[in-house]
Amino acid sequence: MNEDQKYLFDLTGFLIVENALTPEEVAQCNAAIDHHIDGLRERENSLAGGSPALVGTANRMDMGGMLSWEKPWCEPFRNLLIHPQVKPCLEEILGKQYRLDHGPGLIAMEKGTEGGTLHGGGIERPNFSEAYFFKYGRIYTGLTVV
Numbered sequence: 001m002n003e004d005q006k007y008l009f010d011l012t013g014f015l016i017v018e019n020a021l022t023p024e025e026v027a028q029c030n031a032a033i034d035h036h037i038d039g040l041r042e043r044e045n046s047l048a049g050g051s052p053a054l055v056g057t058a059n060r061m062d063m064g065g066m067l068s069w070e071k072p073w074c075e076p077f078r079n080l081l082i083h084p085q086v087k088p089c090l091e092e093i094l095g096k097q098y099r100l101d102h103g104p105g106l107i108a109m110e111k112g113t114e115g116g117t118l119h120g121g122g123i124e125r126p127n128f129s130e131a132y133f134f135k136y137g138r139i140y141t142g143l144t145v146v
Helices: 003-012 023-035 075-080 087-094
Strands: 061-064 105-108 132-135 138-141
Touching: 003 087, 003 138, 023 075, 087 138
Parallel strands: none
Antiparallel strands: 061 105, 132 138
8 A cells, every 4th residue: 555545544444446356357256146146135133223314215135155155156255365456455454464354245235225333443442453543654453344
């Protein structure tokens, strides 16, 4: 990550890596999802946290298990774990020995889907891995999504 990317990540909490995936890589991921579309499930519980502002007319849809799908369908998602456009950013944000704490998931929403409350927290939380801070030119964070 260059200094501008680090600054924008610190300021906004996200980073856009343009053209990180080739059109072929995107097509492979989409084909794998289409092949397993029957695994897409509507969440049963609300994520709105009781907030009237987040109420919607539908719940979000979730799908997981991509890394354990049969070949060749798992391959595009396994390749993302060490993708040359993504890995350097993860190493900068999480450190060289970052880990995947749970399998990847797909979130799908239609117009009217409820909003979700933020999760994680600051340094006062008992699970410090959910915090974010920047100190001495270094990013420290968890809960990073690609």
